[in-house]
Amino acid sequence: MGIIFGKSKKSIKKQEETKVQHINNNNHYGGPQKNRVNETDKAILDIKARMKKLKVYTDKIKIQVDQQKEKIQEHLREKNKQRALIALKHKKFLDQQYDKSLGAQTLLQQTLQNIESASIDVVVYDALKQGDQVLSELQSKASIQDFEEIYEKHQDHLAIKEKERELFGQVLNDDDLQDELDQLDAIILEEELPNAGQNELAYNKQSQREEVQEQQVSREAKKNAEKQQPMLA
Structure with missing residues (x-):
């Protein structure tokens, strides 16, 4: 009898330990997880x-x-x-x-x-x-020194590209574009004018050319003034 009761107690204890372990392994979202309690x-x-x-x-x-x-x-x-x-x-x-x-x-x-x-x-x-x-x-x-070196190299590349554009005459600004636009506008105006009244046509052409020339002279003067400002400073 003592042996039977002894085995029964051991069996119950083992079942309880298994149940506790099962609960600990399923304490997160119903899935088996490690016991994370510190x-x-x-x-x-x-x-x-x-x-x-x-x-x-x-x-x-x-x-x-x-x-x-x-x-x-x-x-x-x-x-x-x-x-x-x-x-x-x-x-x-x-x-x-x-x-x-x-x-x-x-x-x-x-x-x-x-x-x-x-x-x-x-x-x-x-x-x-x-x-x-x-x-x-x-x-x-990525140290600050690395950033400075990369920035300097980038500035060097930009300077080289700018120099190349200057040498090949590819530097364009708003004034240059405006000059070309005025010339195209004058050509279109000549095409749209009627054939009648040649004197009036010639007068209009001359007036248009003079206006374009005045605008070009004004822009050139503005460019020269802007170039001289850094030298005066």
């Missing part, structure tokens, strides 16, 4: 469990204190001072236990807050440390 989480859970037990105990003592108050009043109404004295002593003892329980709850609450605050500090520290490492790696790959 020592800090265990401490927090343990403190919360103890606080819960203390609250139940404190509430129970509070009920007993109220009961002793009623008994004291009842014994005094019955003129039984001896029983009232015993009930009062019991109430005093319960009051001490109640105060001690409240103090323990306060202490555990403060400890829990300190642990949670320290945990947040550690998380922030780890994040800052990781960020600093990543930033250092990125800076080592």
